[in-house]
Amino acid sequence: MIQLEKVSKTFGAGAGEIHAVKDVSLNIDAGEIFGIIGFSGAGKSTLVRCINLLERPTAGKVLIDGVDLMGLPEAQLREERRKIGMIFQHFNLLRSRTVYQNIAFPLRKSKLSKTEKHEKILSLLELVGLSDKTDAYPSQLSGGQKQRVAIARALANDPKVLLCDEATSALDPQTTKSILNLLKKVNNELGITIVLITHEMAVVKDICDRVAIMELGYVVEEGETADVFSHPKEKLTRDFMDTASNINKIYELLEEKHELTQIKNGEKLVLLTYSGGNAGEPLISYLAQKYQVQANIIFGNVDILKDKPIGKLVVILSGEAENMEKALQYIQARNVEMEVIRG
Numbered sequence: 040m041i042q043l044e045k046v047s048k049t050f051g052a053g054a055g056e057i058h059a060v061k062d063v064s065l066n067i068d069a070g071e072i073f074g075i076i077g078f079s080g081a082g083k084s085t086l087v088r089c090i091n092l093l094e095r096p097t098a099g100k101v102l103i104d105g106v107d108l109m110g111l112p113e114a115q116l117r118e119e120r121r122k123i124g125m126i127f128q129h130f131n132l133l134r135s136r137t138v139y140q141n142i143a144f145p146l147r148k149s150k151l152s153k154t155e156k157h158e159k160i161l162s163l164l165e166l167v168g169l170s171d172k173t174d175a176y177p178s179q180l181s182g183g184q185k186q187r188v189a190i191a192r193a194l195a196n197d198p199k200v201l202l203c204d205e206a207t208s209a210l211d212p213q214t215t216k217s218i219l220n221l222l223k224k225v226n227n228e229l230g231i232t233i234v235l236i237t238h239e240m241a242v243v244k245d246i247c248d249r250v251a252i253m254e255l256g257y258v259v260e261e262g263e264t265a266d267v268f269s270h271p272k273e274k275l276t277r278d279f280m281d282t283a284s285n286i287n288k289i290y291e292l293l294e295e296k297h298e299l300t301q302i303k304n305g306e307k308l309v310l311l312t313y314s315g316g317n318a319g320e321p322l323i324s325y326l327a328q329k330y331q332v333q334a335n336i337i338f339g340n341v342d343i344l345k346d347k348p349i350g351k352l353v354v355i356l357s358g359e360a361e362n363m364e365k366a367l368q369y370i371q372a373r374n375v376e377m378e379v380i381r382g
């Protein structure tokens with residue numbers, strides 16, 4: 040549905056040249072929720088703005104349903120753009136207009152009759168749960184309510200795609216959750232493809248089917264959300280995963296040489312990462328039964344990524360040297376990732 044082919048975007052020229060997006064190729068399928076994650080300055084906003092040509096790529100191609108947007112004359116491009124709605128971090132509502140008028144705004148050039156427009160606006164208000172705020176002004180609304188108005192406005196022209204530029208970054212965690220639920224509903228009930236960019240792992244974890252990770256203008260890793268985060272190839276991906284779990288706490292304890300992390304001669308402190316079915320519990324009892332290797336759990340965390348559990352356990356393993364060796368081999372054969380932190 041959305042194809043980006045070797046898209047690059049450069050700002051400025053000469054010594055001040057900034058390569059915001061470099062050689063990015065992505066295929067986003069119809070009906071999916073696709074996340075683009077990266078730290079500030081990675082190029083996410085620029086890339087997402089290239090999808091509707093709010094930024095014109097310096098090189099590469101943008102195709103929507105096979106139509107090459109960069110080859111279109113202005114009038115036709117405007118038409119194609121109506122298929123792509125967009126919402127922003129700071130909502131961008133018209134402050135001097137009511138909720139109703141904000142949603143009506145993109146319909147001013149629509150071919151719908153006055154009654155059809157009115158009905159459309161009422162149904163959008165119902166969809167986003169703001170039927171009782173028709174005549175309110177943006178200043179009278181909470182952040183979450185403002186974003187709901189922005190979503191209704193973005194859906195007014197029945198787009199096929201909704202681009203979300205840090206749409207929940209200005210919201211508290213509970214409001215974020217409710218906006219993400221609304222986006223899921225929009226995706227499920229209206230079949231709209233959603234591309235969202237965020238620096239928050241929690242957002243990706245909750246709703247993205249697939250994800251791309253950006254760094255310095257490049258997409259450095261991409262794939263199904265649970266796969267990418269259960270077997271991260273890049274350090275950056277691992278860092279994102281860690282921001283959403285308590286795993287960093289264990290690294291702090293290690294740094295402090297906390298007594299929990301102290302090991303005796305012959306012991307090993309290991310981090311086990313498992314995903315999907317290969318849960319930690321039977322593994323640990325098996326190590327004791329079969330190899331007489333004891334596992335003392337000092338930290339545990341389970342994340343649910345798009346319905347798939349990803350667990351992390353930090354354990355101290357102790358036992359006879361020969362048995363330990365076999366136990367470690369067994370762990371790896373079980374497809375549980377193992378990192379020896381100490382020992």
Ligand SMILES: Nc1ncnc2c1ncn2[C@@H]1O[C@H](COP(=O)(O)OP(=O)(O)OP(=O)(O)O)[C@@H](O)[C@H]1O
Nearest residue numbers: 050051057059077078079080081082083084085086
């Ligand atoms: N219009 C512009 N003119 C010049 N440089 C720009 C412009 N827009 C973005 N940049 C630069 O391009 C780089 C990528 O910025 P971009 O906003 O795309 O990153 P981001 O990952 O979305 O970060 P953030 O979340 O902080 O917005 C940055 O170095 C930024 O300063």
